[in-house]
Amino acid sequence: MTLAASNLTIERKDEFYLNNISFEMSPGKIYTIIGRTLSGKTTLLKTIAGLISQDSGKLTFNGNDFDIIPVWKRQVAMVYQQFINYPHLNVFENIAFPLKQRKLGKEEINDRVKQAIEQVGLVGFEGRKIQALSGGQQQRVALARSLVKNANILLLDEPLVNLDYKLREQLREEFKKIFSSKASEEAILIYTTTDPVEAMQLGGEVIVMDEGKILQQGSAKEIYENPITTKVAEITNDPAMNLFKGEIKGKKIKLNSKIELSLPKHFKDLTDGHYTFGIRASGITLAKSGFPFQIELAEISGSETFLHLGQGQVHVVGLLDAVKNFDIGETVSVIFDIEKLYAFGSDGILMSSPYSGTK
Amino acid sequence: MRIFYVTLKYTAVTLWSMFIIAPFLWALSTSFKDFNSVTGGATYIPWVDFEPTLEGWRVLLRSPAQGGVNIVEPYLNSIFVTCMASFVSIVLGTLAAYALSRFTFKAGFIKNDDITFFFISQRIMPPVVLAIPFFIMLGKLGLLDTLLGLVMVYVVLLMPIAVWIMVDFFNKVPIEIDETALIDGCNPYQAFFKVVLPNSIPGMVVAGLFCMIFGWTDFFFAFILTFTEVQLLPVAIVSLNSSITPWWSLSAAALVSVAPLVVVAFIVERYLSKGNLSGALK
Numbered sequence: 001m002t003l004a005a006s007n008l009t010i011e012r013k014d015e016f017y018l019n020n021i022s023f024e025m026s027p028g029k030i031y032t033i034i035g036r037t038l039s040g041k042t043t044l045l046k047t048i049a050g051l052i053s054q055d056s057g058k059l060t061f062n063g064n065d066f067d068i069i070p071v072w073k074r075q076v077a078m079v080y081q082q083f084i085n086y087p088h089l090n091v092f093e094n095i096a097f098p099l100k101q102r103k104l105g106k107e108e109i110n111d112r113v114k115q116a117i118e119q120v121g122l123v124g125f126e127g128r129k130i131q132a133l134s135g136g137q138q139q140r141v142a143l144a145r146s147l148v149k150n151a152n153i154l155l156l157d158e159p160l161v162n163l164d165y166k167l168r169e170q171l172r173e174e175f176k177k178i179f180s181s182k183a184s185e186e187a188i189l190i191y192t193t194t195d196p197v198e199a200m201q202l203g204g205e206v207i208v209m210d211e212g213k214i215l216q217q218g219s220a221k222e223i224y225e226n227p228i229t230t231k232v233a234e235i236t237n238d239p240a241m242n243l244f245k246g247e248i249k250g251k252k253i254k255l256n257s258k259i260e261l262s263l264p265k266h267f268k269d270l271t272d273g274h275y276t277f278g279i280r281a282s283g284i285t286l287a288k289s290g291f292p293f294q295i296e297l298a299e300i301s302g303s304e305t306f307l308h309l310g311q312g313q314v315h316v317v318g319l320l321d322a323v324k325n326f327d328i329g330e331t332v333s334v335i336f337d338i339e340k341l342y343a344f345g346s347d348g349i350l351m352s353s354p355y356s357g358t359k
Numbered sequence: 360m361r362i363f364y365v366t367l368k369y370t371a372v373t374l375w376s377m378f379i380i381a382p383f384l385w386a387l388s389t390s391f392k393d394f395n396s397v398t399g400g401a402t403y404i405p406w407v408d409f410e411p412t413l414e415g416w417r418v419l420l421r422s423p424a425q426g427g428v429n430i431v432e433p434y435l436n437s438i439f440v441t442c443m444a445s446f447v448s449i450v451l452g453t454l455a456a457y458a459l460s461r462f463t464f465k466a467g468f469i470k471n472d473d474i475t476f477f478f479i480s481q482r483i484m485p486p487v488v489l490a491i492p493f494f495i496m497l498g499k500l501g502l503l504d505t506l507l508g509l510v511m512v513y514v515v516l517l518m519p520i521a522v523w524i525m526v527d528f529f530n531k532v533p534i535e536i537d538e539t540a541l542i543d544g545c546n547p548y549q550a551f552f553k554v555v556l557p558n559s560i561p562g563m564v565v566a567g568l569f570c571m572i573f574g575w576t577d578f579f580f581a582f583i584l585t586f587t588e589v590q591l592l593p594v595a596i597v598s599l600n601s602s603i604t605p606w607w608s609l610s611a612a613a614l615v616s617v618a619p620l621v622v623v624a625f626i627v628e629r630y631l632s633k634g635n636l637s638g639a640l641k
Contacts, residue, residue: 051538072540072549078542084535088557101544145543
């Protein structure tokens with residue numbers, strides 16, 4: 001049971017919504033598509049669901065042409081980022097809706113709906129009107145309706161994005177458990193998100209998309225350790241990976257006239273020349289004997305402080321493992337953890353990473 | 360300070376209510392007066408200022424031969440024509456509006472917005488411009504002075520209102536509801552009838568109410584397109600007038616003619632005050 005796409009392309013008014021998308025997905029796995037807004041994630045899900053037809057390319061399921069099957073006959077379920085439910089039906093009726101469409105027996109419908117309600121933690125809410133539920137509960141109803149179908153392909157389009165932080169964290173954990181059991185039931189789960197943390201937490205296979213293209217596909221660990229381009233490095237990190245231009249000369253990395261870094265071991269095979277260097281916020285912090293930077297902005301996030309720092313043309317975001325107030329324009333001493341540096345070529349392709357050395 | 364605002368609020372509401380209710384009370388009072396009570400200066404309270412009489416109401420039930428205007432038949436005709444025309448307008452208008460909201464039409468330079476405007480443009484023209492074509496067309500079809508002819512004309516006049524309101528309503532209904540229904544196993548027709556339509560009742564009620572108001576209160580076409588066989592209520596009320604304006608029976612007729620709209624407004628009020636779509640998309 002494989003879902004395969006080859007060269008899926010959708011173009012409207014000279015703009016690519018999907019640009020030569022190819023992939024192969026197997027059951028038992030969670031595929032997390034990460035990309036910025038308008039990167040083509042939703043378009044891809046809707047194409048898989050059959051709600052949008054591609055201009056060219058082919059979609060097959062189990063080797064059979066998927067394009068000729070109308071949406072209502074595809075074994076697909078979908079949860080939207082908005083909490084889409086049927087307002088004229090109560091919770092039970094909402095979840096039972098797809099089963100009634102399939103004309104299943106009353107007993108079977110009751111059993112399966114009850115099971116789905118238990119799975120998403122909505123026991124006792126069966127008779128409630130959708131309008132009487134909170135946002136999180138509404139999204140649980142939508143998820144239950146998608147689970148109850150036992151569809152071969154479950155599409156989840158940023159299902160947590162409209163929830164508040166706490167609820168998002170809670171549901172993410174619950175969803176992960178549900179998805180794990182669902183994935184083991186031989187279903188293909190495709191989850192889209194703009195949140196790198198979410199993508200990494202869900203594990204499974206990560207697909208990075210931008211401007212309708214797949215930039216990279218691999219395990220969460222692989223993408224984290226070796227983002228193949230600067231674009232992937234930006235998309236898959238929050239805050240985005242710091243990228244700055246510099247030069248390797250002799251055994252030094254020169255970022256500007258004031259900042260010179262030692263060459264880390266994993267850069268030893270790089271030849272002298274100009275590169276784009278990358279480092280995550282966690283690789284830049286404050287220390288006594290560092291480079292002078294001005295504070296441009298200080299954001300307290302939980303027990304940490306993100307520091308937006310600038311020196312000449314170099315602007316970076318660093319991380320302080322403490323909560324502290326800073327004045328804007330204040331000069332601080334900053335150090336770079338060179339063992340966490342990435343090097344990208346002038347075309348933005350990864351040349352060297354701290355995890356796998358020079359390519 | 361709070362007491363001041365509460366007092367101010369209730370005073371404003373009371374004054375506004377009086378402003379709305381006063382004409383009805385005035386008409387009600389006048390309907391129980393006779394010639395002397397109406398022309399003998401301002402009188403307000405029955406049995407105190409004037410002796411109430413049912414004459415104004417009796418005229419509405421007497422035949423013309425008995426010096427009255429029997430409004431029962433015109434009343435039933437108006438109910439039939441308004442209800443039928445509103446019903447057909449809502450059914451056709453809802454289907455047209457759904458298509459205009461969900462599908463893209465393009466014929467040369469004509470697009471969805473243009474088609475919607477064509478519907479609305481029917482209401483832009485002054486009624487007198489439409490009167491002659493309608494008259495000629497109904498004449499050729501043999502439908503002048505018939506209920507069917509009036510229903511057809513009113514459908515033409517009311518459907519733009521239904522389309523206009525329903526296009527706006529459907530544009531606010533997230534398309535993801537339709538898509539979810541398709542994914543859940545509905546074909547496009549089932550998605551419309553099982554999901555979209557039940558959630559469109561508030562919009563249909565609003566459109567229906569507007570159609571009924573416009574249909575019920577029209578005098579011009581009811582007057583132009585009927586002669587002796589069929590008469591609608593607004594025409595019958597006007598025929599009450601004579602050399603001496605019978606304010607008492609005109610007031611009674613005015614109250615009777617307003618009554619159905621008031622009843623309908625009360626029945627559908629709960630649909631007007633709250634949208635049923637909250638919960639579709641939060």
